[in-house]
Amino acid sequence: MRIVHLLRKYNPEEWGGTETALLRLLDGLRPHGVTPIIYAPKNGIASERDPLARAGYSVKYFNACVPVWGLPEEQRKQMVSVGGNLMSFDLIKSLVFEPGVSLIHTHTLGRLGGIAFSIARHRNLPCVLSIHGGVLDLPPSVKESFNQAQSQGLEWGKVFGLLFQSRKLLAEVDAIITVNPREAELLREKYPGKRVHVQPHGVLTAHYERPSREAALAAYPQLRDKQVLISVGRIDGIKNQMFLVERAPALFMKHPEAMLVFAGACTDEAYGTALRKRIEELGLGNRILLTGGLPPGDPVLLGLFQLASALILPSISETFGLVLLEAWAAGTTVISSRTSGASALIQHRRNGWLFDLENPHGFHEAIDEVLRDSELRKATIEHGRELARTNYDTHLLATKIKTLYDELIEEKNALRRVA
Numbered sequence: 001m002r003i004v005h006l007l008r009k010y011n012p013e014e015w016g017g018t019e020t021a022l023l024r025l026l027d028g029l030r031p032h033g034v035t036p037i038i039y040a041p042k043n044g045i046a047s048e049r050d051p052l053a054r055a056g057y058s059v060k061y062f063n064a065c066v067p068v069w070g071l072p073e074e075q076r077k078q079m080v081s082v083g084g085n086l087m088s089f090d091l092i093k094s095l096v097f098e099p100g101v102s103l104i105h106t107h108t109l110g111r112l113g114g115i116a117f118s119i120a121r122h123r124n125l126p127c128v129l130s131i132h133g134g135v136l137d138l139p140p141s142v143k144e145s146f147n148q149a150q151s152q153g154l155e156w157g158k159v160f161g162l163l164f165q166s167r168k169l170l171a172e173v174d175a176i177i178t179v180n181p182r183e184a185e186l187l188r189e190k191y192p193g194k195r196v197h198v199q200p201h202g203v204l205t206a207h208y209e210r211p212s213r214e215a216a217l218a219a220y221p222q223l224r225d226k227q228v229l230i231s232v233g234r235i236d237g238i239k240n241q242m243f244l245v246e247r248a249p250a251l252f253m254k255h256p257e258a259m260l261v262f263a264g265a266c267t268d269e270a271y272g273t274a275l276r277k278r279i280e281e282l283g284l285g286n287r288i289l290l291t292g293g294l295p296p297g298d299p300v301l302l303g304l305f306q307l308a309s310a311l312i313l314p315s316i317s318e319t320f321g322l323v324l325l326e327a328w329a330a331g332t333t334v335i336s337s338r339t340s341g342a343s344a345l346i347q348h349r350r351n352g353w354l355f356d357l358e359n360p361h362g363f364h365e366a367i368d369e370v371l372r373d374s375e376l377r378k379a380t381i382e383h384g385r386e387l388a389r390t391n392y393d394t395h396l397l398a399t400k401i402k403t404l405y406d407e408l409i410e411e412k413n414a415l416r417r418v419a
């Protein structure tokens with residue numbers, strides 16, 4: 001079975017949750033005889049530490065562009081780097097002539113997703129859409145920012161959006177996969193009868209249990225004997241690292257042995273610059289460590305998880321929160337903002353802590369409890385670890401996706417026979 005997987009972006013140097021989820025899905029599907037054909041825009045940089053290549057997968061890159069005339073070069077580069085509603089004529093040709101395809105699985109909406117669906121329909125193939133972020137289950141502020149019209153330039157790509165029915169993608173694809181039950185509920189309400197499959201991300205628990213603390217300490221000796229608080233995720237406004245920076249002075253005053261670690265590639269240069277500037281203004285350069293991007297499976301990253309007293313997830317919006325599972329698997333407790341994804345995973349003070357971004361006092365209470373009550377922290381870790389082991393095993397979850405693929409392919413074949 002040959003399955004096309006279409007990504008909106010792929011840059012090994014900017015590895016994130018979507019890439020990790022895809023890699024684990026591919027690894028879980030491999031024993032079932034599923035061969036992936038991965039397509040991504042040429043918006044990345046070749047890297048010797050490409051996790052997909054190291055796992056035995058190859059990526060077929062295609063030319064893509066931002067279909068806007070008169071867009072400032074800085075804004076164009078930013079849109080390309082994040083895969084923002086690109087257009088590609090190369091992709092059309094590639095998908096039309098890719099041999100032996102059984103199903104097309106798009107991991108992106110927009111024009112690229114519309115192209116994937118249109119070619120699937122042209123070839124009479126099933127088309128599956130995975131929503132890795134949120135579409136309907138988003139905070140109002142995030143929805144507003146997504147819906148804002150392009151402020152500069154003339155967008156000539158709208159005609160192709162209409163041609164490939166990108167705005168109708170959710171209504172037309174054969175199945176939608178989402179990681180979030182609330183997102184699934186909203187999708188079913190809006191698209192009655194649509195096959196919506198809730199598929200949480202998976203984690204390889206045994207991998208995160210490998211002793212790796214010394215690898216992290218060798219890379220960052222300043223963390224030895226410290227109370228490490230780690231935030232894992234791309235440096236981006238939606239991940240909201242600035243929230244932690246602003247509260248760091250009060251946190252460090254109460255917990256003088258604490259250190260804050262941001263582990264993740266910067267995908268928003270302006271935000272990253274502002275974050276570093278604010279750290280410098282507050283005089284926290286020796287208390288806050290920015291590691292940059294670390295690939296999945298890197299012993300240093302695993303060691304940082306294991307060293308940490310807690311993982312903190314301060315996101316404005318998070319439809320799942322894969323790093324929560326990773327932290328549990330590594331034996332670390334979790335503290336998260338009350339997003340829909342975290343709220344579906346965390347039972348407050350049982351397997352982690354939840355706080356409201358509008359209530360910094362609640363955040364500080366959670367930190368205090370984690371750093372001062374070791375018995376409660378240990379209990380939350382064990383509950384989290386058990387949940388990761390029993391409900392979110394990668395191979396179990398991949399088997400469910402393979403079953404979905406089989407059903408859709410058989411249904412399409414049955415329609416061909418009737419025709």
